[in-house]
Amino acid sequence: xxxxxxxxxxxxxxxxxxxxxxxxxxxxxxxxxxxxxxxxxxxxxxxxxxxxxxxxxxxxxxxxxxxxxxxxxxxxxxxxxxxxxxxxxxxxxxxxxxxxxxxxxxxxxxxxxxxxxxxxxxxxxxxxxxxxxxxxxxxxxxxxxxxxxxxxxxxxxxxxxxxxxxxxxxxxxxxxxxxxxxxxxxxxxxxxxxxxxxxxxxxxxxxxxxxxxxxxxxxxxxxxxxxxxxxxxxxxxxxxxxxxxxxxxxxxxxxxxxxxxxxxxxxxxxxxxxxxxxxxxxxxxxxxxxxxxxxxx
Amino acid sequence: xxxxxxxxxxxxxxxxxxxxxxxxxxxxxxxxxxxxxxxxxxxxxxxxxxxxxxxxxxxxxxxxxxxxxxxxxxxxxxxxxxxxxxxxxxxxxxxxxxxxxxxxxxxxxxxxxxxxxxxxxxxxxxxxxxxxxxxxxxxxxxxxxxxxxxxxxxxxxxxxxxxxxxxxxxxxxxxxxxxxxxxxxxxxxxxxxxxxxxxxxxxxxxxxxxxxxxxxxxxxxxxxxxxxxxxxxxxxxxxxxxxxxxxxxxxxxxxxxxxxxxxxxxxxxxxxxxxxxxxxxxxxxxxxxxxxxxxxxxxxxxxxxxxxxxxxxxxxxxxxxxxxxxxxxxxxxxxxxxxxxxxxxxxxxx
Numbered sequence: 266x267x268x269x270x271x272x273x274x275x276x277x278x279x280x281x282x283x284x285x286x287x288x289x290x291x292x293x294x295x296x297x298x299x300x301x302x303x304x305x306x307x308x309x310x311x312x313x314x315x316x317x318x319x320x321x322x323x324x325x326x327x328x329x330x331x332x333x334x335x336x337x338x339x340x341x342x343x344x345x346x347x348x349x350x351x352x353x354x355x356x357x358x359x360x361x362x363x364x365x366x367x368x369x370x371x372x373x374x375x376x377x378x379x380x381x382x383x384x385x386x387x388x389x390x391x392x393x394x395x396x397x398x399x400x401x402x403x404x405x406x407x408x409x410x411x412x413x414x415x416x417x418x419x420x421x422x423x424x425x426x427x428x429x430x431x432x433x434x435x436x437x438x439x440x441x442x443x444x445x446x447x448x449x450x451x452x453x454x455x456x457x458x459x460x461x462x463x464x465x466x467x468x469x470x471x472x473x474x475x476x477x478x479x480x481x482x483x484x485x486x487x488x489x490x491x492x493x494x495x496x497x498x499x500x501x502x503x504x505x506x507x508x509x510x511x512x513x514x515x516x517x518x519x520x521x522x523x524x525x526x527x528x529x530x531x532x533x534x535x536x537x538x539x540x541x542x543x544x545x546x547x548x549x550x551x552x553x554x555x556x557x558x559x560x561x562x
Numbered sequence: 563x564x565x566x567x568x569x570x571x572x573x574x575x576x577x578x579x580x581x582x583x584x585x586x587x588x589x590x591x592x593x594x595x596x597x598x599x600x601x602x603x604x605x606x607x608x609x610x611x612x613x614x615x616x617x618x619x620x621x622x623x624x625x626x627x628x629x630x631x632x633x634x635x636x637x638x639x640x641x642x643x644x645x646x647x648x649x650x651x652x653x654x655x656x657x658x659x660x661x662x663x664x665x666x667x668x669x670x671x672x673x674x675x676x677x678x679x680x681x682x683x684x685x686x687x688x689x690x691x692x693x694x695x696x697x698x699x700x701x702x703x704x705x706x707x708x709x710x711x712x713x714x715x716x717x718x719x720x721x722x723x724x725x726x727x728x729x730x731x732x733x734x735x736x737x738x739x740x741x742x743x744x745x746x747x748x749x750x751x752x753x754x755x756x757x758x759x760x761x762x763x764x765x766x767x768x769x770x771x772x773x774x775x776x777x778x779x780x781x782x783x784x785x786x787x788x789x790x791x792x793x794x795x796x797x798x799x800x801x802x803x804x805x806x807x808x809x810x811x812x813x814x815x816x817x818x819x820x821x822x823x824x825x826x827x828x829x830x831x832x833x834x835x836x837x838x839x840x841x842x843x844x845x846x847x848x849x850x851x852x853x854x855x856x857x858x859x860x861x862x863x864x865x866x867x868x869x870x871x872x873x874x875x876x877x878x879x880x881x882x883x884x885x886x887x888x889x890x891x892x893x894x895x896x897x898x899x900x901x902x903x904x905x906x907x908x909x910x911x912x
Contacts, residue, residue, distance in 0.1 A: 457628070459671035465626045467737070468659035469689055471651075477685075478674055485676075557721040558675055 266542050270535075271324070277534040278320050281527045288312075288336060288525040310336070310528070323531070332532040336524070341532035344517055348533075352513035354425050355506065356498040358433030363441040364491055370441075371448025371487075372480070378453050386449065390442035398501075402435045402508045419510035432509040436502060440494050444487060451483040458482075485555045492548030496541035571643060572599035573777045574623070574662070574745050579637035581615070581622050581801075584630060590848045592618040592632070594801035597875065600745065600777040605768075607780045607788040607809070609824075610798030613845050616781045619798075620747045624664050625654050641745070660690050663743035667750040669730035673722040679706075679733045680718030686740040705736040709766060728759035732766070739770060746771070747779045752787065764791055785828050789813065794897070797821050800846045800856035803875055807898040817878050817900035817909035819861045855902070867903055875901040878909060 289306050290298070307313050311322055326333055332341035374386035393401070409431055410418035416431040417423050426433075455461060456479050464478040503515035510516070514533050521529035553560040581593035593615040600606050610616040621627045623639050625646065639646045641661060646654060666672040674682060683705055684698035693701065699718065706714035709732040722730055731751060738746060748767060752760035768791050771778045780792060788795055788809065795812045797805045797820065805818040816822040823841040843860035846852060852859050858868040878898040902908055 459666060459668065460674040462626055463666065463672045463734075464674065466624055466658060466664045467686055467689070468655045468657070469685070470655065473689065477677075481676055482674070556676060558723050 266546065269542060270538060273538045274324065274327070274531070274535050275320060277538075278323065278531050279316070281525075281530050282316060282319075284525060288527055310334075327535065332535070333528040335521070335529045335532075336526045341528055344529060345514060345533065345536055348512060348514035348517045351421060351511050352499055352502050352506070352515055354429050355433055355436060355502050355511060355513060356495065358426060358429045359435075359437030359440075359498050360491070360495055362434055363437035363444055363494070367441040367444030368448050368484070368487060370445040372452060374445065375449040375452030375456070375483075376475075378449075383449070386445055390445050393438050393442040398435070398439060399504055399508065401438065402432075402505060405431060405435055406508060421511055428511075432505045432511060436498060436505045440490075440498070444490060447490060448483065448487050451486055452479060455479050455483045485552075488555060489548055489552060492544055492551060493541075496537075496544035499540055500537050573602050573604075573642060574600040574779075575638075575640045576619070576623060577638045577640075579619060579622060579639065580635045581618050581627065582633050582635050584633060588849065591851060592801055592848055593622065594851065596637070596798070596802055598796045598803060598806065600779060602744070602777055603771070603775045604794065605771065605778040605780060605792045607782060607792035607795045608798060609782060609785070609788055609795055611783055611845055613848060614798040615801035615848075616798050617749055619801075620664065620749055620779065620781055624662060624747065625658060626664075656690075659686060659738075659743070660741045661743055662745040662747065663738040663741070664747040664749060665731070665734045665738045665751050668754045669727070669734040670722060670754075672734060673730060675722055678719050678721055679725070682722075683733070683737045683740055686737060690741055701740070702736070705740055706733070709733075709736045709739075709770070711736070727755050728763060731755065731759075731763050735763075735766065735770070739774070742774055743776060745777045745779065747781065749781045750783070751780075753782075753784075760787070767791070785824065797824075800851050801848065802856075802901070803899075804857065804901045805899065806875070811898050815898075815909040817898060817905040818857075818902045819863050819908055820857050822908060823860075823862075863904060863908065865904075871903065873901045873903045875899050876905075878905055 289303060289310075289312070304313075311319050314322070323333060330342075332345065334340055335344060370386050370390075374380075374383040377383050406418055409415045417428050421428045460482075461474060461479050464474045469477075499514075502511075502513055503519055505511070506513045506515035507519055514536070518530060518533040520526075521533070576599070577597050579593055579596040580591070583590040583592055592613075596615065596619045598606060598608070608616045608619070618627070618632065622632075622634050623646075627634070634647060637647065641657060646657060649657075673679065677685075680699055680702045683702035684693075684695070687693040687698040687701055688695065691698075703714050703718050706718060711717060711729055711732050717725075722733065725733060731754075735751075746767075751767065752763050755763060764787060767778065767780075770776075780788070782788060792809050795805075795807060795809055796803045797812070797818065799820050805812060805816065805821045807817070812821060813825065816825055820841070823839070826839040827841060829838060841860055842862075846856050846859075852869070854867075854869040854871055855861070855864075855873050858864040861868065876899060878900055898909075900909070
């Protein structure tokens with residue numbers, strides 16, 4: 266985990282600082298800046314050090330829990346805490362939605378393989394996967410937000426869950442499509458397996474065979490996907506937060522990229538990498554619980 | 563035991579069973595008029611090559627065919643006189659596992675990988691007998707002991723992948739016997755095991771059968787396994803029984819050219835320098851079973867009649883015109899049957 270963290274932060278760091286343009290000049294805007302102030306600012310942000318030294322200092326700060334300072338002089342940690350709750354609420358809404366609806370659709374389709382529901386789920390999910398996320402988001406915002414007025418179109422004024430419902434559903438829709446298909450395929454495959462035949466031969470009820478034997482095994486890959494996806498959703502929130510004007514960390518990273526606010530971009534990215542790695546770690550542990558064959562003795 | 567036992571007749575009687583696989587307008591006849599009977603304490607070997615319908619037939623008896631694509635189109639399966647085929651699913655479940663139980667070829671894939679073996683055995687008792695978890699667990703340990711799994715009490719919480727192949731099959735057997743069924747169907751129980759373990763498992767099955775007075779149906783393609791443990795053999799070809807006899811009778815006087823061919827194709831330790839003769843041709847395509855006797859295209863004795871007239875499975879007539887009783891055991895008449903027009907000629911011609 267540690268090498269991955271170092272590798273990814275270094276990459277992000279290099280990418281941000283390789284961007285053309287001088288962040289200090291951007292900070293000054295149109296107004297001319299005196300050379301003394303310019304030099305002082307450069308020094309303050311360690312921009313006069315060689316890149317590798319800059320990175321080293323950054324990493325050292327990170328270890329002590331210091332994400333650095335934005336170009337506005339605000340600690341990046343504060344920016345994160347501000348946007349954090351919004352993004353987490355959004356991601357969790359999306360996650361719960363894709364978990365419940367995705368698995369339900371997948372099971373429903375899988376049980377009636379080749380039937381009407383199955384065909385609808387398969388074609389519907391293909392459509393969702395094929396349409397770019399932002400197209401879907403803008404269309405839904407227009408239809409359900411403006412035309413029908415069922416949901417707020419932007420902002421978080423209505424609080425959780427109402428403000429987060431539509432963006433959450435849209436954020437989760439792509440993963441939902443994958444989860445529904447994964448659940449369906451896995452269910453159909455396991456339904457043909459030898460141990461399900463054994464379970465039937467034991468004289469168990471259909472329900473017991475399905476829940477205890479078929480589903481229990483079918484959900485192993487789905488749960489794995491869901492775990493990793495929680496990290497994905499937080500990162501994927503950038504576009505949805507932009508479209509629905511939600512002040513989460515996704516929106517902040519978006520703004521930061523535009524003003525070349527390196528510390529903020531790197532800080533938020535690093536944070537997302539951390540979340541992602543943690544999600545993966547949890548999934549690894551969970552996998553052992555779900556599938557005893559993988560358990561480390 | 564139960565009042566059902568009053569009814570005389572065989573423990574299990576399968577009659578004229580037909581199973582068809584249908585998909586996309588095409589149909590394949592996997593089982594074509596399978597008939598056999600099984601008595602208490604008896605071991606019937608159902609012998610046949612791949613695709614002869616032996617496994618599908620057994621699954622139809624258990625009622626665990628995947629429908630669709632498999633459909634039982636005709637026939638009857640009676641357990642102690644009760645017809646099972648028309649029973650509503652809920653009633654049928656009371657027989658499955660409790661009265662008629664089944665073990666499968668590959669115990670690794672037949673056991674659920676995510677549940678502890680003890681739980682898988684205990685599930686039988688919890689579901690069918692409404693036992694408490696604690697009771698069922700204790701019984702599971704007893705059963706594991708009974709199939710001679712060493713230190714059963716400490717292995718009850720292990721998962722299937724933690725057992726060796728032979729031990730896994732023992733777990734499977736413990737599970738199948740949890741409710742002391744009257745009939746055990748063993749579908750190639752030793753095919754996935756190596757030879758020494760095979761012998762142990764067969765010995766265990768024979769012992770347990772003796773102890774519990776079960777009827778045992780042993781599905782196999784291994785003539786060697788059959789000779790050791792079976793009382794009777796039903797030889798299947800193209801979805802039906804072509805010859806049925808006491809093991810000794812069938813080995814000594816095969817009355818169907820297919821049986822004759824099979825015996826000529828295996829090495830024998832008691833005959834020196836015998837060259838092996840394979841059966842010509844390949845197993846029949848079940849979507850287009852040959853007319854008349856399904857074996858006639860491969861049969862060295864085939865005549866004109868064989869390609870037009872389907873031979874019935876009938877009792878063999880000896881020279882004196884009386885049923886052949888030579889192999890009779892414990893006073894039972896020898897049921898040597900063959901589905902060949904020229905059965906007497908085949909069996910006498912040796």
